[in-house]
Amino acid sequence: LEHYTAVLTKMTRASRTDSAAQLLGLQCLAPLFSDKNLESLEREKVTEVLETVSHLTKAVHRAVTSNMSNARVASLGLRICAHICGLEALQSTCEALIFKENIFDTAVEILRTHVNGNDVAVVRSSLCLLNTLLSRTSNSGIIKFQRIHQIGETLNNTIKQHIDDAPTVEWVLATSSYIGEQG
Numbered sequence: 001l002e003h004y005t006a007v008l009t010k011m012t013r014a015s016r017t018d019s020a021a022q023l024l025g026l027q028c029l030a031p032l033f034s035d036k037n038l039e040s041l042e043r044e045k046v047t048e049v050l051e052t053v054s055h056l057t058k059a060v061h062r063a064v065t066s067n068m069s070n071a072r073v074a075s076l077g078l079r080i081c082a083h084i085c086g087l088e089a090l091q092s093t094c095e096a097l098i099f100k101e102n103i104f105d106t107a108v109e110i111l112r113t114h115v116n117g118n119d120v121a122v123v124r125s126s127l128c129l130l131n132t133l134l135s136r137t138s139n140s141g142i143i144k145f146q147r148i149h150q151i152g153e154t155l156n157n158t159i160k161q162h163i164d165d166a167p168t169v170e171w172v173l174a175t176s177s178y179i180g181e182q183g
Contacts, residue, residue, distance in 0.1 A: 001046055004032060008054040016066035019073055026063060026076040033083040044087050057084055057093055061101050071119040074110045078125035082132040091136065098133060098141045108148050115158050120165055123158060127171035134178045146180050
């Protein structure tokens with residue numbers, strides 16, 4: 001816990017545009033969500049404490065929004081946010097990311113920025129986060145997503161660009177299922 005708190009402190013103190021520092025911080029946080037030796041309940045408790053004490057999601061979201069053009073920072077940051085939003089105990093954090101931090105807009109902007117790029121991981125991370133958020137949010141969250149300007153066109157563009165990449169196509173189709181009439 002102390003290690004992760006120190007990492008978040010360093011990320012917060014680092015310049016928003018210092019991509020190397022933000023990437024290093026995200027790389028240090030990633031094992032919290034990928035360590036197979038860490039029990040899910042323990043992971044959830046540590047994440048909840050980090051969110052309460054050190055504002056985990058704000059630090060990660062800040063790193064992502066400040067470095068949207070950096071595919072590695074964006075990809076890793078969005079995946080961490082997706083893991084956080086997937087935790088049962090942090091449902092309110094998920095809603096706060098949607099309504100206070102406008103993370104839908106962030107994920108879609110990153111998707112638009114990187115859809116034609118060479119790094120499919122950042123595209124998948126955007127779609128992963130969108131799906132995680134959409135599956136856990138209220139109807140008002142889904143409506144907020146549906147009202148994103150040209151979301152249907154963005155998803156259509158993404159599927160066209162990555163038609164030969166089955167996992168990306170699956171993520172796009174899953175995300176598209178939330179568009180509804182508004183989109």
